[in-house]
Amino acid sequence: MTTTESFADEAAASPNSPIVLLEDVGKSYGNINALRGVSLAVRQGEITCVLGDNGAGKSTLIKIIAGLHDYTSGRMSVNGEERHFSSPRESLDSGIATVYQDLALAPLMSVWRNFFLGNEITRGPFRQLDAAKMKRIAEEELTKMGISIPDLEQPVGKLSGGQRQCVAIARAIHFGAKVLILDEPTAALGVNQSGVVLKYIVKARDAGIGVIFITHNPHHAYLVGNHFVVLKLGRVALDTHRSQITLEQLTTEMAGGSELEALSHELREIDPGRVVDQPQGRDDE
Numbered sequence: 579m580t581t582t583e584s585f586a587d588e589a590a591a592s593p594n595s596p597i598v599l600l601e602d603v604g605k606s607y608g609n610i611n612a613l614r615g616v617s618l619a620v621r622q623g624e625i626t627c628v629l630g631d632n633g634a635g636k637s638t639l640i641k642i643i644a645g646l647h648d649y650t651s652g653r654m655s656v657n658g659e660e661r662h663f664s665s666p667r668e669s670l671d672s673g674i675a676t677v678y679q680d681l682a683l684a685p686l687m688s689v690w691r692n693f694f695l696g697n698e699i700t701r702g703p704f705r706q707l708d709a710a711k712m713k714r715i716a717e718e719e720l721t722k723m724g725i726s727i728p729d730l731e732q733p734v735g736k737l738s739g740g741q742r743q744c745v746a747i748a749r750a751i752h753f754g755a756k757v758l759i760l761d762e763p764t765a766a767l768g769v770n771q772s773g774v775v776l777k778y779i780v781k782a783r784d785a786g787i788g789v790i791f792i793t794h795n796p797h798h799a800y801l802v803g804n805h806f807v808v809l810k811l812g813r814v815a816l817d818t819h820r821s822q823i824t825l826e827q828l829t830t831e832m833a834g835g836s837e838l839e840a841l842s843h844e845l846r847e848i849d850p851g852r853v854v855d856q857p858q859g860r861d862d863e
């Protein structure tokens with residue numbers, strides 16, 4: 579993709595037109611260019627995985643879409659309309675929900691209270707909390723997603739990290755998210771819990787949501803993703819669909835790809851006796 583026009587034309591030509599479209603977006607913090615010329619199309623019913631190493635610009639990208647930062651060049655549109663969000667509320671009101679790794683849940687409050695945090699149901703002229711209704715709806719919604727939490731009265735802080743992510747995903751779906759941004763949802767989890775969260779990411783996709791899955795982990799991305807975007811030093815290094823890439827290629831791309839090869843070559847020149855592509859731990863034998 580070379581020009582903004584061709585990216586937008588191609589995005590619009592697809593039968594499933596993008597709900598969020600970034601064209602040639604840049605973001606600078608003073609003289610640091612955190613993002614340069616980033617184009618990205620997020621479609622409903624697809625999982626778009628954004629991968630990249632530390633400092634690649636992933637957080638900056640989600641902060642722009644989530645309304646925490648404005649971009650400094652290019653164009654972002656939501657449902658075809660150009661947008662510059664000035665607050666997270668504006669992003670949310672446009673149907674974009676963001677679930678951060680350090681979830682904005684109140685750990686001492688019950689699961690059902692957290693489910694409705696900021697969207698409480700009230701009744702009567704004095705707007706009393708309708709606890710029974712909220713509990714019932716929270717239970718129904720979690721069950722619909724296949725999330726089993728036996729006691730919704732327990733503090734959310736007592737749930738496992740995976741369960742907390744799932745509650746946050748179910749909450750976003752219930753409150754009508756059309757786009758769900760997940761910021762490294764599996765980064766702090768073990769294999770089993772990651773599997774549970776990945777399953778709900780697929781359920782969100784199957785509910786018609788456009789999911790943006792931010793991750794360092796190409797294995798997690800490949801298990802669920804339809805579309806892969808790799809950021810490197812603030813630029814898009816790769817933008818491809820699942821049918822066009824294998825897990826091995828994605829892993830190599832994430833591991834540094836050509837940079838690793840160049841490094842391996844340099845190391846050979848410094849230390850010709852060392853076979854750098856031997857498995858670790860074998861070279862001292």
Ligand SMILES: Nc1ncnc2c1ncn2[C@@H]1O[C@H](COP(=O)(O)OP(=O)(O)OP(=O)(O)O)[C@@H](O)[C@H]1O
Pocket residue numbers: 607610611612630631632633634635636637638639
């Ligand atoms: N508020 C800020 N002020 C100045 N520079 C920033 C700011 N936020 C990010 N940066 C810089 O922008 C670049 C991209 O950072 P960003 O946090 O978006 O990357 P990332 O891919 O999310 O990395 P990580 O996985 O480590 O969070 C980095 O060079 C970072 O130092």
